[in-house]
Amino acid sequence: MAETVVLRSTFGKFLTLSVIVVVVACLVALGVQGEVDVAVRFVAPLVALAYLVWLVYWAPAVEVSDGGVRLVNVFRRIDLPWPAIERIDTKYALTLFTKYGRFVAWAAPSAGRHRFINTPKEDARGLPESSFIAGTLGQGDLPNTESGDAAAVVRARWESLRDGGHLDSGLLDDAIRPVAWNPVKIATTAVLVAASLASLLVFSGR
Incomplete structure (x- = not known):
């Protein structure tokens, strides 16, 4: 039996890790500066961004097996x-x-x-x-x-x-x-997008 080969985009991995680093850095910076309200407002959109980049650029794969x-x-x-x-x-x-x-x-x-x-x-x-x-x-x-x-x-x-x-x-x-179809990915995407919109709308009205 030949081994199973899993191929993913190298660029996709690099892009995803870069986005995650930027997201974490933004949240940490807001917390250190005491901008708690701003951090709470943008935590859902930033997490959604990181997830969507992972979903589109890292998660896809080609698996070759027997x-x-x-x-x-x-x-x-x-x-x-x-x-x-x-x-x-x-x-x-x-x-x-x-x-x-x-x-x-x-x-x-x-x-x-x-x-x-x-x-x-x-x-x-x-x-x-x-x-x-x-x-x-x-x-x-x-x-x-x-x-x-x-x-x-x-x-x-x-x-x-x-x-x-x-x-x-x-x-x-x-x-x-x-x-x-992958119901977990679909549901997670829907929840994060909805949470992001709700967060931006609610906190923008304050």
Whole structure:
């Protein structure tokens, strides 16, 4: 059995930690200065900001295992068994075309055109064969990018199973729905946004 690989945005982690540091620093500064009313007014909005940044930039992930690919997006989790995957694309982000539909990985956006133009050809060596179309590497398949690294892991595992004939023997249940919503994340977002609005409205009237 191959190990499960979990891929998250490096930039997303950096951004989330930076926002958390700023939020904590703001609250501490207000407390030290004795601005208790201001701190109470803005604690909910600041916490909501930190949570939303984590939700959008850190929490999303691409998990690759023996069973298939799991896309953890903002509010949804998509579980795709290997036999269901028909095509892998990276034009705008890692996108899996499957027998259940088309699904985009929030955690793996494509690289910009500037990065593509300035990438040495040697960096493309060793990538899975399905990364190339008519011998050309796609912009979203660049190594050391969010979409490129995720696509390389998915393609390598997918090609290995395909070449071994394991994808042809897979039986899929058409009644299965691969998408599951995350009620905890949805509820937490709603509560924090509501608390933020209430805090700003109540304290602004004082």
